[in-house]
Structure formats: C-alpha cells, structure tokens
Amino acid sequence: MHGTRGSIPQPSQTAKYGGNTSCYEILIDGYQIVFDTGTGFQNVKLDLERESFVLYSHFHHDHLQGLPFNSSVFSHDEPIYLSSALVNRNVLRNMIQTYFSGGYFPVDIVTVLKQLKFMNVSTIQRKLAPEIELDVIELNHPGGSMGYSIKTKNGKLSYLLDNEYQDSQLDPLLDFVKGSDLVIWDGMFTEEELKSKVGWGHSSIEQGCIFAEAAEIGHLIISHHNPPRTDAQFDSIANTLPSSKVSFAIQGSEVRI
Numbered sequence: 001m002h003g004t005r006g007s008i009p010q011p012s013q014t015a016k017y018g019g020n021t022s023c024y025e026i027l028i029d030g031y032q033i034v035f036d037t038g039t040g041f042q043n044v045k046l047d048l049e050r051e052s053f054v055l056y057s058h059f060h061h062d063h064l065q066g067l068p069f070n071s072s073v074f075s076h077d078e079p080i081y082l083s084s085a086l087v088n089r090n091v092l093r094n095m096i097q098t099y100f101s102g103g104y105f106p107v108d109i110v111t112v113l114k115q116l117k118f119m120n121v122s123t124i125q126r127k128l129a130p131e132i133e134l135d136v137i138e139l140n141h142p143g144g145s146m147g148y149s150i151k152t153k154n155g156k157l158s159y160l161l162d163n164e165y166q167d168s169q170l171d172p173l174l175d176f177v178k179g180s181d182l183v184i185w186d187g188m189f190t191e192e193e194l195k196s197k198v199g200w201g202h203s204s205i206e207q208g209c210i211f212a213e214a215a216e217i218g219h220l221i222i223s224h225h226n227p228p229r230t231d232a233q234f235d236s237i238a239n240t241l242p243s244s245k246v247s248f249a250i251q252g253s254e255v256r257i
C-alpha cells in the first residue's frame with residue numbers, strides 16, 4: 001500500500017497511516033498491477049522482471065498526480081500498460097495528456113514517454129487471462145469511478161475506491177466481492193462527518209464495518225483516509241472497530257494472500 005490518504009497529500013501527523021494519495025501495488029508471479037497513481041505512486045518500483053499495468057478507478061487528481069513523479073517510469077524500457085474501465089483508451093490518453101502537459105505540467109509525458117501504452121480494459125483482461133481474472137464494477141462517485149477485482153488460483157482482492165455507498169449497491173457489491181480475501185474500501189468519513197458530505201462520493205468507516213459483516217470476505221481494509229485525521233485519532237477509532245475483520249489501511253504495509 002503506497003498511498004492511503006484521500007483527496008490531498010497530508011504530511012503532518014500521519015506517519016503511521018500514511019499521507020500519500022491512492023496507490024496500491026499488487027504483485028502476482030510475472031505481473032505487477034497498480035491501482036491508481038496518486039502521490040503514493042512515487043514509491044512504486046517498476047519491475048523489469050514483470051509486466052507492469054496501471055488501472056485507474058477514475059481521474060480525480062488524487063488518483064493521477066503521482067504518475068510522472070516516479071523516476072522508474074522515465075527509465076523503464078518495457079511497456080507500461082495504462083487502462084481504465086471508466087473510459088476507452090483514446091479518452092484515457094487524452095485525459096492524461098491534458099493533465100500532464102500545456103499550462104498544467106511542464107512535460108508532455110504522453111508524447112515523451114513512448115513506453116506508456118494506453119489500452120482498453122477488455123484488452124487488459126485478455127492479456128492477464130487465464131492466470132488472472134480481472135473483473136470490474138461501476139461505483140457511485142461524481143464523474144464516475146470503477147471498482148476492480150483480481151482473482152487468481154491463490155486468492156481474490158477487490159478494490160472499491162472511490163465510492164459513496166448506497167443501499168441499492170448492497171447486493172451487486174456483495175456479489176462482486178464474494179470470496180475476496182481482501183477488500184479495499186472507501187471509508188473516508190465517519191458517519192457523523194458524512195452527514196454534511198452527502199454527494200461528495202465517499203462512504204463511511206461505519207458502512208465499511210456493516211458491509212464487512214454482510215459480505216463473504218476475509219478482511220476489509222478502510223482507506224482513502226480523510227486528510228485532517230491524525231494517527232492518534234485513527235488509533236482511537238481503531239480501538240472501537242467492532243470486528244477483527246476490519247482495519248485501517250497503513251501506508252507501506254504489505255498483505256500476502
């Protein structure tokens with residue numbers, strides 16, 4: 001887990017739970033799959049021994065902005081496959097080129113970095129099969145966001161950022177995550193905080209706990225941490241979590257499935 005913070009990097013009082021924005025690296029045999037390139041992406045080492053894939057949930061800045069701040073992107077000789085189930089490869093290329101060029105960024109990375117290869121998610125699914133089964137689900141977020149699951153013979157992981165949970169999602173989400181050893185959940189807010197943030201596209205810690213109990217899963221990790229929340233505040237909330245099935249994402253930690 002390279003980036004566990006939501007919305008904006010948060011360097012102060014967050015050494016334990018993390019201050020970088022969304023980025024999760026999954027290593028499976030010859031594959032390196034990265035979910036989102038928030039500021040945590042600067043700490044991902046692209047691995048020449050594996051094929052590298054980046055899958056975007058959506059394009060809010062906290063899920064994008066780390067892409068050109070990873071030095072190994074510039075030195076990598078092998079293709080880096082970029083994709084999102086939210087848009088096709090041409091739209092993806094245009095969005096990333098717009099974000100990182102012109103008046104917004106000093107280097108037109110899409111033109112300069114020939115190793116960036118933009119692909120439709122259906123092509124990625126075929127490239128990963130049969131060793132890895134990649135599935136997608138539409139989430140509830142302003143502008144859209146897509147959840148992913150990765151399933152191998154050794155286990156299953158589901159990634160559900162960013163998402164504002166609604167009761168109507170219960171059955172489709174339960175079905176989607178069924179059998180997951182690990183679910184990464186958007187629990188940016190507490191239930192109290194969520195009251196004034198309805199429509200912002202994020203769920204609560206409490207909803208994550210309820211969902212974890214209802215779902216046939218091994219463990220649920222709450223992430224996309226609210227920027228102002230300090231380590232001390234997380235520690236005190238962690239003591240009140242109702243189940244050992246739920247914990248907070250800790251930046252820099254690894255989970256073996």
Ligand SMILES: [Zn+2]
Nearest residue numbers: 007060062162
């Ligand atoms: Zn986000």
Ligand SMILES: [Zn+2]
Nearest residue numbers: 060141162201
């Ligand atoms: Zn978002």
